[in-house]
Amino acid sequence: MSVDLDLLKTPGPTITALTAPFWQAASEGRLAIQSCEACGKAVFYPRPICPHCWSDRLAWREASGGGRLKSFSAVHKPGHPGWLPAVPYVVGLVELDEGPTMLSFIAAGEDACAVGQSLVLKPTRIGGRLLPAFKPSAMAGSTTPNQTGDTLMSTQTKDGWIGVIKGRPQVGAFAERSRRTRLEDIEAFTEMTGDRNPLHYDKALAEASVFGKLIVQGGVTSGILNALVAEDLPGPGTVFLEVGWKFVKAVGVDEMITGRVEIKEVRQDKPICKIETSVRNEAGDICLAGTATVFTVPLAKA
């Protein structure tokens, strides 16, 4: 599919006052859905009353952006002629992490799709609008196939990795590290930062929220990646220069999480890498996904 989806003359949404927050969020690259303050269930599509308990106390919440592909179809003969230039394109049923299912555009080829696979939000411009499309999370944060380490490689022969304790890493190298979250993590993080969000302390409130459980601070989840880069890959001396992380799914207390980093690009002239990062829970669901740029300070004694 080489066509520019943004140039398609496809029908846009019929927005009303009630549904406007969804489309406003969509135009900003976010996914907002309703949440029932009475029964705690997430609601999609937007309504004035909760379809589960008929309460009228519905609040807008940011969705995690994570989901699961319940089914998909590569459309060869679209129902609207505006889509003809894009065939075959893929639509899918996305079961959001919050519970409800929405139909969406899947920004991937049919061959890259499988029922049951994890998806992440991939805001995509279609027909002149930014829409909340999705893509397989295996592709999350990855660079486009033709964009390899070459883009960052210098033609200079100078080796910027001299003195780095573990030396220059190879593209494709990866490391993993697991640990079990504990209540003490929350307290330690609060001690450190002052973050006393009730989602981390008020069990009843947290269980009634979209998360359905007490959750650890995002910093506890991403912290495992600090350990990975500093201890394993690229190793001692490594600091983050830039991160782009999506917190796709909340992590609760007493959950085994596994962090993973993979080297995607390595600069020759400086000890800088681009890495792909993820944190998964015990079920294998992606909780955090994204990329980072790291700098490894040369600490080896000459």
Added chain:
Amino acid sequence: MSLARSRGAIAGIGELKPTRRTEGRTTLEMIAEVSRLAVFDAGLEPGHIDGLLVGPQVGETPQHVPATVAEYLGLKPDMANVVDLGGASGAGMVWRAAAAIEAGMCEAVLCVLANTREEVPARSPNRNPIREFDVPFGASGANISYALLMQAHMAEHGSSPQGFAAIAAWARANAQRNPDAIFHGKPASIDEVLASPMVASPLHLLEIVMPVAGGEAVVVVSAKRARQLAKPAVHLLGAGEKVTHRAVSQAPSLTSGPLKPAMARAFAQSGTRAAEMNLLSLYDCYTIMVAATIEDAGLCAAGQFGQWVRDHDLGPSGDAPLNTHGGQLGFGQPDLAGGMTHVVEAVRQLRGEATGRQIANAKLALVTGNGATMSEATALVLGADQ
């Protein structure tokens, strides 16, 4: 004067304060608000409502009105209807609700009417949730929805494209015994079905009904009256109905549909079982619809329709006659009348009038109807006059 026997009772009421204008609001929103008032006034919970009667003027949605309203409200009614009697619609709903309850179809019927009133008329005649939340992503029309159901069945059960194609091939084979069928003289093999163009994967062109023009009608009278008339009576022995959603994204299951409870009710009312049917007159807009119905009827285990089709002869002289008129896949789909072809063929077979394709000694027929995307379901068990 003595009181007549009660034929039903009104237990809850709701009313919205009248306003001159409702700019930016939808009828569905207003239906939701007034329904909430009535159901809570009755001291009921939404889960108690198993019948739904609505008016035709839900501005946002020209078709599938009860399913759209039910899905919006989170209801899964066992009886759903549009009542289109103008100013008599409200009163007309009340006796129909009572009749449905007395017929054993449901227990608590929500009867609701609401309207918007805008200075500037609606921009689009179609502003329902599908139009707003599916169409912008590239999903318009039923083909894509049924392709999604089919893909889910294949993923969950490992069912093969050949299994689905065999249903289309049988429909074409049976159509060869019906001179009126649009595909009379045009059989299609499993390979030909699989070689037809992909419309929306994994759905092939020949697994989809051909739209045609046509018409179908039946006349219903009392059993007593029917026995006094010219033709052999064909009796309604049991019925069931269920509406679970409108948009495929909102389906409670992608591999089992509302026909499952609808058929269960029809079998229970008639004291029959699926295996006793002499004719399976199953709604077949797409091959996946027949596959799901065979499984939901309990003719085989979930996921096993392909083996079931291989193991049986679906022709009129076979051990499991299915859609002897060719089904809509073989006969053609005259829009809404297409569903009625399954009723008309069942009556022909149970009267012994199906010349050239008569099932020997046909006593019982299962007729199914299906609407939207495996959303709206009705099942009938019909019996020959004994």
